[in-house]
Amino acid sequence: MATTLSCCFTLALFMVILMASPSSSLANMNVIDKCWRGNPLWRSQRQQLAKCSVGFVGKMINNIGKNVVKYKVIDPSDDPLSPKSGTLRYGTTMIKGKVWITFKNSMTITLQRPLLLSSFTAIDGRGIDVHITGTGCLLVYQATNIIIHGLRIHHCKAQPPSTVMGPNAKVIPLGQMDGDAIRLVTARKVWIDHNTLYECQDGLIDVTRGSTNITVSNNWFRNQDKVMLLGHDDGHLRDKNMKVTVIFNHFGPNCNQRMPRVRHGYAHVANNFYQGWEQYAIGGSMSPSIKSEANFFVAPNDVGNKEVTWRKGEKGLWKFYSVGDVFKNGASFNKQTGVGGAKPNYNQEQNFKVVDAGSVKKLTSESGVLRCSRSLIC
Numbered sequence: 001m002a003t004t005l006s007c008c009f010t011l012a013l014f015m016v017i018l019m020a021s022p023s024s025s026l027a028n029m030n031v032i033d034k035c036w037r038g039n040p041l042w043r044s045q046r047q048q049l050a051k052c053s054v055g056f057v058g059k060m061i062n063n064i065g066k067n068v069v070k071y072k073v074i075d076p077s078d079d080p081l082s083p084k085s086g087t088l089r090y091g092t093t094m095i096k097g098k099v100w101i102t103f104k105n106s107m108t109i110t111l112q113r114p115l116l117l118s119s120f121t122a123i124d125g126r127g128i129d130v131h132i133t134g135t136g137c138l139l140v141y142q143a144t145n146i147i148i149h150g151l152r153i154h155h156c157k158a159q160p161p162s163t164v165m166g167p168n169a170k171v172i173p174l175g176q177m178d179g180d181a182i183r184l185v186t187a188r189k190v191w192i193d194h195n196t197l198y199e200c201q202d203g204l205i206d207v208t209r210g211s212t213n214i215t216v217s218n219n220w221f222r223n224q225d226k227v228m229l230l231g232h233d234d235g236h237l238r239d240k241n242m243k244v245t246v247i248f249n250h251f252g253p254n255c256n257q258r259m260p261r262v263r264h265g266y267a268h269v270a271n272n273f274y275q276g277w278e279q280y281a282i283g284g285s286m287s288p289s290i291k292s293e294a295n296f297f298v299a300p301n302d303v304g305n306k307e308v309t310w311r312k313g314e315k316g317l318w319k320f321y322s323v324g325d326v327f328k329n330g331a332s333f334n335k336q337t338g339v340g341g342a343k344p345n346y347n348q349e350q351n352f353k354v355v356d357a358g359s360v361k362k363l364t365s366e367s368g369v370l371r372c373s374r375s376l377i378c
Ligand SMILES: *[C@@H]1O[C@H](CO)[C@@H](O)[C@H](O)[C@H]1NC(C)=O
Pocket: 056, 057, 058, 188, 189, 213, 243, 346, 347
């Protein structure tokens, strides 16, 4: 009798999860999540994710197909020069062609040196807990078509010049690394989605040296001084072509500045939730264009720091637009007046509908690594 009851109960619960939760929670999801999270078969259909990206990265269709190597990380150890089969570094450097990397179980990978990612690599941490820490951490150098999804990257430390295994099993020399969670150097078409990033020595994301076509979405950034740098340095004119979309992210608590800081290029910063800041949230130098659209800004309580923006350099070259943003707790945005508003001019595959700022808290409530280990629906 007891077994029959508990069996019926399990079945009923199963039905409830299957039938009720997708429809009810799908309504609370943003356009990226809605595209795959309602699918109870997501574990066996992981590549569906690739078609869900929006913004300047476009769709990640080059990362999927029959010729993709499915590689599972089973060993958390790290050897920077001769990576062992089964480790993450082996998957990101030693495998020829396209690779889709998953993890056998939850693990903490302590990198001994920065981890280079080859072109056409997807790292997919969905369903388990993957922590990446140590020196580095992730480095995309002159590579393209990369997905970084569902990772906790934190406590990344600086590394003096070193040599590491690189793409196509070639050992390469690296310069100084400052200790960023994810650093892009001359990288194109990179999608950084649903990661939780915190407490690194330098910053959490660096997009530099001619990198472009990047989307940073659904991440949770917290406990960090310099959060996101877009554009290498004031003298690096190649970054004029940089295009980055920053959407559905949660910044804070305890973030100080650079959410993002932009040099030269263009950033579309939309539908993000800002849970305070210390110095500023959005800033820049070298006449960048920034379109801040329908974000939800909650200013810090400190009376002196209610202003969202920060600028360095000449007067009059600023293109900081604010459209549909919501300002709470006294937040203010010193915008460039004028017409135009720095449109992203997305093509069809990049385009998405920016939602009303009033929905942003709801649509970013599951930013960072998703908890989908126990339920069918991620
Ligand atoms: C980058 O985006 C532009 C449009 O914004 C597109 O024309 C170009 O093909 C993209 N490049 C890559 C490498 O995806």
